[in-house]
Amino acid sequence: MTNASEPSGQPQPHISPTSTAVPELRTAAHSRRAFLFKLSLYLNGAVGAVLAVPILGYLLGPAFKKDSSYKSWISLGPISNFPEGETRLVDYRNPVTTASDGETGNVACWVRHIQGNQFQVFAINCAHLGCPVRWFEQSKLFMCPCHGGAYYEDGSRASGPPERGLFQYEFSIAGNNLMINAGQMPTLSNSACLKKPLVQIAPNSSIQDKEETSWPA
Amino acid sequence: MAGLKQRVVNVYGWFERRVGFEGPIREASAHPTPPTSASWWYVFGSAATVLLMLQVATGILLALVYTASAGEAWASLQFLNHSIYLGWFLRAIHGWGSDFMVAIVLIHMVQVFLFGAYKYPRELTWIIGVFLLLCTLGMAFTGQVLRFDQDAYWGLGIGASIVSRVPWIGGPLVHMMLGGPIIGGQTLSRFFALHVFVIPGLLLAMAAVHVWMVLHLGVNEWPMPGRIVSKATYDREYHELTSKQGVPFVPDAAWKDAVFAAAILLSVIACALLFGPFGPSGQPDPTIIQTAPKPDFAFLWIYAVLAYLPPELETPFLFIAPIVVIGAMLLLPLVAGEGEKHWSRRPVAVLMVAVIAVTLSVFTHLATFTPWSPLMEAWSGDPTPTAYLKGRSPLERQGALVLQDKQCRNCHALGGAGGMRGPALDAIAARMTEDQIIRQVLQGGGNMPAYGNALSPAETRALVAFLMTLRGNNLSPATDASHTITQSGAMRIPSTRSPQSSVPSP
Numbered sequence: 001m002t003n004a005s006e007p008s009g010q011p012q013p014h015i016s017p018t019s020t021a022v023p024e025l026r027t028a029a030h031s032r033r034a035f036l037f038k039l040s041l042y043l044n045g046a047v048g049a050v051l052a053v054p055i056l057g058y059l060l061g062p063a064f065k066k067d068s069s070y071k072s073w074i075s076l077g078p079i080s081n082f083p084e085g086e087t088r089l090v091d092y093r094n095p096v097t098t099a100s101d102g103e104t105g106n107v108a109c110w111v112r113h114i115q116g117n118q119f120q121v122f123a124i125n126c127a128h129l130g131c132p133v134r135w136f137e138q139s140k141l142f143m144c145p146c147h148g149g150a151y152y153e154d155g156s157r158a159s160g161p162p163e164r165g166l167f168q169y170e171f172s173i174a175g176n177n178l179m180i181n182a183g184q185m186p187t188l189s190n191s192a193c194l195k196k197p198l199v200q201i202a203p204n205s206s207i208q209d210k211e212e213t214s215w216p217a
Numbered sequence: 218m219a220g221l222k223q224r225v226v227n228v229y230g231w232f233e234r235r236v237g238f239e240g241p242i243r244e245a246s247a248h249p250t251p252p253t254s255a256s257w258w259y260v261f262g263s264a265a266t267v268l269l270m271l272q273v274a275t276g277i278l279l280a281l282v283y284t285a286s287a288g289e290a291w292a293s294l295q296f297l298n299h300s301i302y303l304g305w306f307l308r309a310i311h312g313w314g315s316d317f318m319v320a321i322v323l324i325h326m327v328q329v330f331l332f333g334a335y336k337y338p339r340e341l342t343w344i345i346g347v348f349l350l351l352c353t354l355g356m357a358f359t360g361q362v363l364r365f366d367q368d369a370y371w372g373l374g375i376g377a378s379i380v381s382r383v384p385w386i387g388g389p390l391v392h393m394m395l396g397g398p399i400i401g402g403q404t405l406s407r408f409f410a411l412h413v414f415v416i417p418g419l420l421l422a423m424a425a426v427h428v429w430m431v432l433h434l435g436v437n438e439w440p441m442p443g444r445i446v447s448k449a450t451y452d453r454e455y456h457e458l459t460s461k462q463g464v465p466f467v468p469d470a471a472w473k474d475a476v477f478a479a480a481i482l483l484s485v486i487a488c489a490l491l492f493g494p495f496g497p498s499g500q501p502d503p504t505i506i507q508t509a510p511k512p513d514f515a516f517l518w519i520y521a522v523l524a525y526l527p528p529e530l531e532t533p534f535l536f537i538a539p540i541v542v543i544g545a546m547l548l549l550p551l552v553a554g555e556g557e558k559h560w561s562r563r564p565v566a567v568l569m570v571a572v573i574a575v576t577l578s579v580f581t582h583l584a585t586f587t588p589w590s591p592l593m594e595a596w597s598g599d600p601t602p603t604a605y606l607k608g609r610s611p612l613e614r615q616g617a618l619v620l621q622d623k624q625c626r627n628c629h630a631l632g633g634a635g636g637m638r639g640p641a642l643d644a645i646a647a648r649m650t651e652d653q654i655i656r657q658v659l660q661g662g663g664n665m666p667a668y669g670n671a672l673s674p675a676e677t678r679a680l681v682a683f684l685m686t687l688r689g690n691n692l693s694p695a696t697d698a699s700h701t702i703t704q705s706g707a708m709r710i711p712s713t714r715s716p717q718s719s720v721p722s723p
Contacts, residue, residue, distance in 0.1 A: 059393075062395075062396055063390070063392050063393045064389065094398070098401065099402070100288055100289075100405075101287050101288060102402070103501065103502040104404075106503060107503055108503060124503070128378070129375040130378035131375065134507075134593060136627075140670060140671040141666055141671070143591045143593065143624075145509035146371075146510060146524075147524040147590065148524065148591055148628075150591070161528050163529065163531070184398030185374065185395070187380075187388075188378070188382055189382070189383070189390075190388050
C-alpha cells in the first residue's frame with residue numbers, strides 16, 4: 001500500500017507524512033472511526049452477554065434441577081414376590097427416561113424383606129464408586145467387584161474402601177405393592193445419601209448398630 | 218510429457234499466485250535447526266501430531282456409522298465390527314491409535330523434561346503441552362465412554378461418584394455430567410459432543426499454537442552439561458548457534474521425523490491387525506450386574522490408586538492431588554526457567570521421572586489382575602486342592618465345604634486359586650492359633666467382614682477344624698506365647714498341668 005492509493009482530496013490535518021505510511025496510525029488518527037470501532041466492540045460485547053444468558057441457562061439447566069423433581073413413587077411389584085428373610089434383585093424402569101435412553105433406563109436394586117412390613121431396598125451402586133454390588137446369600141454379604149467393598153445384609157459397611165453403608169431407597173407399602181421413591185443414580189451428594197458417611201471407620205462398629213436402627217420412612 | 222509437466226507447473230502457478238502459501242511454507246520448513254537437534258530423540262512431537270491426524274481421519278470414518286444414542290450405540294458398534302466391510306479394522310486403528318497417542322505424548326513429555334527444553338524461552342510451549350496432554354487423556358476417557366458397553370456404563374458411574382464428592386457443588390456437577398438423573402441418552406450425547414467437537418477443537422487449536430511456537434522459537438538445542446540457560450544470554454547464544462551451524466529443518470532433520478512417524482503408523486496398523494478392535498464388551502444394561510468393570514489401559518493406575526487409598530483419605534486425595542500435580546507441571550517452567558538443561562546435572566529431575574514411571578507401572582500392573590477385588594466365582598468355581606482333603610476327618614471335610622459355601626475363596630486363595638483380597642489360607646494354622654482363627658472368623662477386622670451372623674456354631678466349628686489342618690508344607694502349628702508362659706508357671710500362677718516346669722515354685 002502506498003500513499004498514491006489514498007484519496008488526495010480529503011483533508012488530513014494532523015497527520016505527518018511518515019504516519020500516513022502506516023495504516024494503523026492512519027486509522028488511529030481518525031478519532032471518529034476509532035470511536036466507532038470501539039463502540040462496535042462494546043456493542044458486540046453487549047450482544048455476547050445477552051447471548052450468554054440463554055446459552056448458560058441451557059448448559060447449566062440440569063445443574064439447577066432439584067433432586068425431588070426427578071423422583072417419584074414407583075411399584076416394585078406385589079409383596080408376595082419377596083419372601084421373608086430373603087434379599088432379591090429387582091429391575092424397574094426409571095420414572096424419568098428419554099427416548100434415547102434404551103436399556104440404560106432400566107435400573108436394578110436389592111430388596112430385603114426382613115419380616116412383615118419391614119423392608120430394606122438397597123441401590124445397586126456401591127457407596128464407594130458406584131459399581132454394581134452382588135448379594136451372596138450364604139455369607140450374607142454384598143460384594144463389589146471393582147475395589148472390593150463389602151456390606152452386611154442390612155447394608156452397613158463390612159470392609160473395603162466404602163466410607164458408609166449401601167444407599168437405600170425410601171419405601172412404602174401401598175395395598176399389596178412395595179413402592180420405592182426412585183428416579184436418580186444415588187451418589188454421595190444427592191438425596192440418596194440418607195445417612196451421613198461415617199466419619200470414624202471402625203470395622204467392627206457396624207456389628208453393634210446392626211439392628212435396624214434408621215429406616216427411611 | 219514435457220507439455221504435461223509444463224501444464225502442471227502452470228496450474229500450480231495459477232493457484233500459488235492466488236493463495237501465496239509457498240513463501241511461508243518454504244520459510245517454515247527451511248528454518249535453521251541446531252545440527253545436534255536433528256536427532257532421533259526429537260521425533261516424538263511430530264509423531265504425536267501425525268497420530269492426531271490419524272485419529273481425526275479414522276474418527277470421522279467411524280462417525281459415518283456410529284450412532285450416538287444410548288439405546289443404539291452398542292448395537293452400532295457390533296454392526297461396525299461385524300457387518301460393515303473393514304469396520305472392525307477402522308475401529309481397531311482408532312483404538313490402538315489412541316493408546317499409541319497417549320504413550321507417545323507421554324514419551325514426548327519425558328524427553329522434553331529430561332532435555333530441559335521447557336526452559337527459557339519455551340516455557341509457554343511446555344504449558345500448552347501440559348494442556349495438550351490433558352486433552353489427549355480427555356479424548357482417551359471420552360472415547361472409552363463412546364464405546365458404550367458395560368465398562369463404559371459403570372466407568373461413567375465411577376466418574377459420577379467421584380464428581381459427587383466435590384464439596385458443596387457435587388450434586389449439580391453430577392447432573393451436569395450426566396445431563397439428567399441417570400446415566401442414559403443425554404450422558405452419551407454430551408460425551409459424544411466432548412469427544413467429537415469440544416476436545417478435538419481445543420486439541421487442534423492448541424497443537425497448532427504449539428507447533429507454531431516451535432517454529433517461532435526454534436527447536437531446542439541438544440543440552441550440554443555446564444551450558445547454562447540464562448535469560449540474558451540465551452537468545453544471542455541460540456541465534457549464534459543456528460546462524461553459524463544451523464541446518465535446514467527440511468530435509469536435514471525432517472527425514473527422521475518422517476521415518477519415525479511411518480514406523481509408528483505401521484505399528485498401529487500391525488497392532489490393529491494382530492489384536493483387533495477394543496470391545497465392545499457386554500451391552501450397557503444396568504440390570505446385568507454380573508460384570509467387573511475396568512477402565513482402559515491409560516487409566517488403570519487410577520483404578521489401582523482408588524483401591525489402595527484409605528477410605529478417609531480418598532476424597533481429599535481425589536481433589537487435591539490432581540490440582541497439585543497439574544499445578545506443578547504448569548508452574549515448572551516458570552519456577553525452573555533457567556539453569557542447567559542436561560539431565561546429568563539434574564539428578565532430582567531424573568529421580569522424579571524414575572519414581573513416577575515406576576509408580577505408574579506398578580499401579581498399572583496391579584490393575585491388570587486387581588488383587589483387591591473379590592473373585593465373584595471363586596467360591597463355586599475353584600476346586601479345593603485334593604491334598605487338603607486326603608486323610609481328613611469328616612468334620613474337617615465338612616469345614617472345607619463351609620469354606621467354599623461361605624464364599625471365603627472369593628477373597629482367600631487355596632493352592633494358588635481364589636481371590637487375593639485377603640491372605641492365602643494354605644498355611645493359616647502355622648500363623649494363627651485356633652483361638653485367633655475363631656475370633657477372626659466371627660468378628661472380622663483388618664478389612665475382613667465379621668461372619669458371626671453368617672455362620673452357625675456347627676459351621677464355625679467345622680470351618681475352624683479344617684483351617685487348623687492347613688499348615689503349608691507341614692509347618693509347626695502356631696502357638697500362643699502367653700499359653701506357654703502361663704502353663705510354665707512363669708506368671709506365678711499355680712498350675713497342675715505343667716509338672717515339667719523348670720521354674721521352681723516359691
